[in-house]
Amino acid sequence: MPKLDKALARELYRLMLRIRLAEERVVALYPTDKIQSPIHLSIGQEAIVAGACKALGKADRAYGTYRGHGLFVAMGGGIDKMMAELYGKDTGCARGKGGSMHMVAPEIGLMGCSAIVASTIPVATGDALAAKMKREKRLTAVFFGDGGIDEGVFYESASFAALKKLPVIYVLENNGYAIHSKVRERHAKTELWRIGERLGLPGRRFDGNDVYEVHESFAKAAAEVKAGKGPILLEYATCRVYEHVGPRTDFKETYHEKNDEAKAKARDPLTVAQKALQKRGWAAPADFAAWRKAALAEIDDAVAFAEKSPFPGPERLLADNFA
């Protein structure tokens, strides 16, 4: 485990736990049909958003994808506003008009998430250009999956960012699949972290299921980017535990590798972090139990908030332009 202080190490674990339990509640609620939008769960991938976002400064910004619940909470968004958004309520983070795939909170730096693969990559790159032109001391982190690399706009953005030495971090959450299609079925060269080399975009690869490794690697890259060294691609290897979209696991489907389920279980980011904390003597069984209890109480409150909140009225239809 890298050098970390005890308080931060505990905080990172708790953040992942809150994301995990909130999404497990979403799974439990889904059959009620109160959540009307499709759900892309980040269960199993919490370490990337938690480790990275905790290394961002207040002025820094993030962009994400439809798999954005974890990113929203990691950026400091309330689980109450997340649940209300999933319920389509006026108190949701996008006033109930975005749903699960469009988590947003510009007031805390989460500028947007999009259902269109790779579509936030050029926007985040442009945001980094704006920061550079205005001499603002901030960076932009854009989170996307291995499918995002397959879109031409990634290369256009990366090339431009490298040319202009923009303060942007491309965060590749490599869970091995774009829906049902494996990385090796889509790329002759599967070392995705090296994909921008010819463009002048350096890359590094890390274990995306170890929140402490993510945090350390991201913090180091952020310091370099802020020092004006230009953009970087950080690839984090991880596992998607649920089906691409929806509330079920689907490890028995034929597109999966036989050992995917066992691998995901063995490398569960909460288990990895729990072991690391216990090894250091930084958390006792009573701590884990208390954290779980507190997170579940927070989630109960968030669901009650979503349930009792009103739907947006027709007057909101053309309002709330975030631009």
Ligand SMILES: Cc1ncc(C[n+]2csc(CCOP(=O)(O)OP(=O)(O)O)c2C)c(N)n1
């Ligand atoms: C431009 C575009 N093409 C295709 C789709 C359909 N689509 C939705 S998710 C997805 C797979 C993306 O996989 P990846 O980027 O690896 O992210 P993950 O879902 O694994 O987090 C595809 C092809 C889309 N939403 N947008």
